[in-house]
Amino acid sequence: MERRDFLSCAAKLALATTASRLAMPARASGPALITAAAVGDCLITRGFTRNDPKLQPLLSILRGADVAFGNFEMTLPEPGMYPAATGACGDLNNSAEGPMPEELYGAGFKMMSTANNHALDYGIEGMFATSKKIGAVGIAHAGTGRSLEEARAPAYYDSPSGRIALIACASTIRPWSLASNGNGEISGRPGVSPLRVRTTHRIEASQIETLRKIQHDLFPVPSSAIVEPPTGEGLNFFGSRFVSGAPAGVVTTPEIGDIEEIVANVRRARRNADLVMVSIHAHEAQGDRETPAAFLLQFAHACIDAGADIFIGHGPHVLRGIEIYKRKPIFYSLGNFIFEAEGMRQIPREIYETCGITGRDPADFFDRAMKGFADQTYWESVVAQVTFEHRELSELRLHPVVLQRDLPRAQRGSPVRADQSQSRIILERLSRLSTPFGTKISINDDTGVLRV
Numbered sequence: 001m002e003r004r005d006f007l008s009c010a011a012k013l014a015l016a017t018t019a020s021r022l023a024m025p026a027r028a029s030g031p032a033l034i035t036a037a038a039v040g041d042c043l044i045t046r047g048f049t050r051n052d053p054k055l056q057p058l059l060s061i062l063r064g065a066d067v068a069f070g071n072f073e074m075t076l077p078e079p080g081m082y083p084a085a086t087g088a089c090g091d092l093n094n095s096a097e098g099p100m101p102e103e104l105y106g107a108g109f110k111m112m113s114t115a116n117n118h119a120l121d122y123g124i125e126g127m128f129a130t131s132k133k134i135g136a137v138g139i140a141h142a143g144t145g146r147s148l149e150e151a152r153a154p155a156y157y158d159s160p161s162g163r164i165a166l167i168a169c170a171s172t173i174r175p176w177s178l179a180s181n182g183n184g185e186i187s188g189r190p191g192v193s194p195l196r197v198r199t200t201h202r203i204e205a206s207q208i209e210t211l212r213k214i215q216h217d218l219f220p221v222p223s224s225a226i227v228e229p230p231t232g233e234g235l236n237f238f239g240s241r242f243v244s245g246a247p248a249g250v251v252t253t254p255e256i257g258d259i260e261e262i263v264a265n266v267r268r269a270r271r272n273a274d275l276v277m278v279s280i281h282a283h284e285a286q287g288d289r290e291t292p293a294a295f296l297l298q299f300a301h302a303c304i305d306a307g308a309d310i311f312i313g314h315g316p317h318v319l320r321g322i323e324i325y326k327r328k329p330i331f332y333s334l335g336n337f338i339f340e341a342e343g344m345r346q347i348p349r350e351i352y353e354t355c356g357i358t359g360r361d362p363a364d365f366f367d368r369a370m371k372g373f374a375d376q377t378y379w380e381s382v383v384a385q386v387t388f389e390h391r392e393l394s395e396l397r398l399h400p401v402v403l404q405r406d407l408p409r410a411q412r413g414s415p416v417r418a419d420q421s422q423s424r425i426i427l428e429r430l431s432r433l434s435t436p437f438g439t440k441i442s443i444n445d446d447t448g449v450l451r452v
Contacts, residue, residue: 030391031162031274037065038277038384039401040314040334041073042104042112043413045096045343049107054416061383061399062108066159069166069277070337071314072112072141076100076130077122083348084123086174089355090369093121093348094341101137110157113168115143115192116281116315120177124190143168143279144179147188151179152261154269154276162274167265167308169193170281171254171295172315195262196255197284197295198241200234205244211237252284254295262299263306270307275388278303281315282333289316290377290433292332297323300330309393310386318377319430323437327393327452330437335381339373339403340413342366366409379405380418380426382448398441398448400426420446 039062049059062068074096083093104112112134120127127144134141145151154165170192179191212235234243262278269276278300284293292313300311304325311330313320317339320332347362357364373379385397400418404411418426423446430448431441441448 030388032390034159034161034164034275034388034391035065035067036164036275036277036310036386036388037062037068037108038310038312038331038334038386039068039070039337040312040381041116041317041336042070042338043073043094043336043341044100044103044338045074045340046414047099047103048338048340048414049103052416055414057417058383058399058401058415059107061385065108065385066161067110067157067164067275067277068108069111069113069279069312070104070109071116071279071281072104072114072130072134073116073118073281074100074130075118075121075126076133077126078129081122081126081129084121084174084176085350086121086348087354089351090372092118092341092344092351092369094118095122095126095344097345101134101139104134105137105139109139110159111140111142111155111164111166111277113143113166113279113281113314114141115151115168115170115173115279117170117172117174117177117283119144119170119192120174127190140166141168142166143170143193144191145193146190148179148181148191148193148261149188151191151193152265154265154273156273163272164275164277165269165273166277166279167262167269167303168279168281169195169258169262170315171195171197172281172283193262195258195280195282195295195299197293198253198255199284200251200253201240201242202245202247202249202251203242204246204248208235208242208244211235211242249287250293252286252293252295254299259299259302263302266303266306266308274391275310276308277310277312278308279312279314282313283315285316289318290320292320296332300332301325304328304330309388309391317373319381319426319433321433321435321437322396322430322439322441322450323434324393324439324450324452329384329386329393329396329450331384334384336378336403337381337383337401337415338413339379342370342409342413363409376405377429379403379412380422381415382426382430393452395452396450398427398430398450400446400448402426418446423447 142155182188323330400423
């Protein structure tokens with residue numbers, strides 16, 4: 001049944017993509033020259049735009065582009081707003097205080113995604129406060145809204161070289177933070193624009209039977225947590241779906257209705273802007289964290305087919321490969337650009353209790369939580385500098401970044417330009433990750449270059 005599900009999904013996606021190509025207008029010539037700079041996740045809790053000679057090259061790229069983009073993975077709640085219950089130890093409520101939007105705008109950011117799994121860490125009120133504060137400094141943002149239609153809608157920024165559109169969504173999202181539309185009698189719900197994904201675990205038939213026996217022993221009378229799949233095949237075990245088959249692994253299938261709605265907004269943006277960017281926050285992987293899940297490739301291609309010029313992924317906090325599809329760049333993940341989560345003044349009390357931590361010092365929590373980010377790859381990324389001529393990609397330059405992991409907690413997580421030896425390590429890894437997509441990255445001193 002898994003193969004039939006996949007083929008059915010692929011067929012529907014192909015029809016949606018074909019409709020996109022038929023519906024979109026002929027590609028306009030576009031501005032003579034337009035540049036974009038893109039980074040990944042921005043977890044900002046303190047100022048970083050200082051007079052540091054190692055930071056200035058990055059600021060020059062961001063400020064010099066017609067548009068600079070990043071994912072804002074924080075909330076900016078007002079005093080007295082309530083944190084949402086997140087559950088597991090380590091599943092943090094990201095929040096920041098002070099003039100963080102001003103910092104980002106001063107660094108050159110003009111457009112940001114607010115669609116991610118932390119968007120409602122302080123509830124709907126916190127989401128609205130974040131949007132208001134980001135917008136007030138002049139940063140256009142997309143991915144959240146008062147309804148699903150608003151969250152799906154493009155945001156626009158008018159640069160000196162032309163109008164730029166951003167459509168943002170997330171596949172990694174807390175279930176209660178999805179935006180919805182009203183039905184005429186009941187209002188819609190504010191939240192995040194989702195790309196919902198069904199995850200199926202493929203294991204041996206004998207393992208299915210073992211799970212079934214465990215399920216029966218624990219729950220002789222079935223509960224809602226273990227309802228059988230509608231197909232009658234496989235097993236739902238504590239909210240996860242298992243089917244038998246080989247090889248063992250995880251299969252991710254996107255919700256076609258979500259793709260169709262997002263793609264419709266890409267077509268809309270294509271008709272109303274000179275450059276279209278699509279952003280997705282996606283932790284999901286295919287095996288290791290550096291390999292994007294299969295549905296991301298399907299989704300990225302559908303967006304490009306519908307008229308997107310740049311596809312930007314983020315979420316796993318590490319770099320993933322780059323694909324050039326129909327002369328358009330797809331960044332499956334640009335990693336972290338600012339990683340200052342440890343700078344939060346305080347975290348909700350229940351997180352200490354869930355983690356078994358006595359006292360109320362956030363440092364005790366981060367001593368434990370940050371062990372999961374010991375790998376240097378979490379602290380390395382790139383700024384992607386993309387140049388279009390008459391709406392066709394002419395050059396892509398990759399500028400390596402390090403986030404100073406070895407500094408004290410109060411200082412690390414802020415970006416600086418990598419030196420030449422660090423740059424080579426980062427670019428060689430990114431080149432290796434991009435090879436499966438047929439992408440070749442030339443390394444010129446401390447910069448990666450792709451010319452089309």
